[in-house]
Amino acid sequence: AQSVTQLDSQVPVFEEAPVELRCNYSSSVSVYLFWYVQYPNQGLQLLLKYLSGSTLVESINGFEAEFNKSQTSFHLRKPSVHISDTAEYFCAVSLSGGYQKVTFGTGTKLQVIP
């Protein structure tokens, strides 16, 4: 079975500073990887996903994540954060191919400090 680890439960960062939210997964077979964001008092939204192809995936609001098979990682990065990025971010993994359920990490709360 697959699993995902988000070691940082909270990450405070000053506005306009860069940020990296770490995600490591465990699986012996090919995986799909996802980042979801949950803004305060809102539902989860898909931020970006890696299914195949280019290992670098980008979202429309400036976040990017790189699939690193050798490191079994899928860290989320943004070069300059904004107050509006304050939210909880969940990394998720699923085995590739056919139906496979998604397993979520415990989440990382990003707090952007003005």
Add this chain to the structure above:
Amino acid sequence: EAGVAQSPRYKIIEKRQSVAFWCNPISGHATLYWYQQILGQGPKLLIQFQNNGVVDDSQLPKDRFSAERLKGVDSTLKIQPAKLEDSAVYLCASSLGQGLADTQYFGPGTRLTVL
């Protein structure tokens, strides 16, 4: 397009009582999911429907939880009787298909407190 609707948004009950949650997915979405998100944890899949059939209910505590999706549209999740450890946010999501290329869209959730 309208998003995934859930009701109620909040519910407080005492242990051993029963409770039901309702979810209306995005129109045309064949797949519906119920997740349980306990405070400090990530969402955990309870049950997944493809139209009105169950695809995966391996993590549903079937002695107290039940779910149905009559007519393949909206769905209800019931807990009977509730325990203290059932306190959580219950999330409903839907997707067009059941492949992982199909994005899951989440509702706002129902926050359940069991006293």
